[in-house]
Amino acid sequence: MFVTPAFAQTEGADAVHMPPQSDVAATRGETVHAAPEHGAFPPFDPQFYPSQLLWLAITFGVFYWVLKRTVLPRIGGILENRRDRIALDLEAAERMKSDADEAHAAYEQELAEARDRAHKIAQDARDSAREDAEKERKRLDAELDEKLEAAQARIAEVKRSALAEVDGIARDVTDTILREVAGIEAGSDEIASAVDAARG
Known part of the structure; x- marks a missing residue:
């Protein structure tokens, strides 16, 4: 049924060296019957269907x-692992998202x-600066009042001394x-009384 390469080569060699059987038979005077031809290709042959279906x-x-x-399995x-x-x-990812949300909330x-x-701090600094400015203003006011009183006292003294000198x-x-x-x-008493009367 199957032809091996060696058998094919042997057949080819015999075909080359041996004359066809018809010629030999003709020389002998014998009748040669042609070899029966095979049917369809075995896989397509219906008699092989049962074995093919079995296999x-x-x-x-x-x-x-x-x-x-x-x-x-x-x-x-693999699917289970994946x-x-x-x-x-x-x-x-959910845990990292919750951590990120917590971190964001803590940051906020x-x-x-x-x-x-x-x-x-800014309000305290403003209040402290305001208090310091108020204290400084009061201190300057008190210092100016003292200086003003001293100046008025000196002016009054100078006025008194000037008036005494004017008299x-x-x-x-x-x-x-x-x-x-x-x-x-x-007399000096008469002059002093006249000056005082003139000064009013």
């Missing part, structure tokens, strides 16, 4: 058994507290005028 069922059964025993294990890994990754709270502290000068001038211009001799 197909056996092959499919072995293939199914191999898939069920080795390949499918491995694929199932499912577990994805679940772990999702859980880790600390930022708000820092703003409150800065506002309080003396007025008495001297009056005495000189009375003596030299009018030729009148007057």
Whole structure:
């Protein structure tokens, strides 16, 4: 049924060296019958269908058994591992997201507290500066009041001394005028009373 390469080569060699059988038979005077021709290609021959179906069922059964025993469990294990890994990754992502949210909330709270502290510090600084300015103003006012009172006291003293000198000068001038211009001799008491009366 099957022709091996060696058999094909042998047949080819015999065909080259040996004359055809018809020629040999013709020389001998014998009748040569042609070899019967084979039917269809064996896989397409209906008489081989049962064996082919049997081998197909056996092959499919072995293939199914191999898939069920080795390949499918491995694929199932790989899918399970991937499912577990994805679940772990999702859980880790959720945990990281919650941590990030907590960190953001803590940051916002600390930022708000820092703003409150800065506002309080600024307010305290303003209040302290205002109090210091008020104290300095009061101190300067008190110092100016003291200086003003001292100046007024000095002015009053100078005024009194000036008035005393003016009285003396007025008495001297009056005495000189009375003596030299009018030729009148007057006592100091009379001149002082006249000056006081004129001053009002």
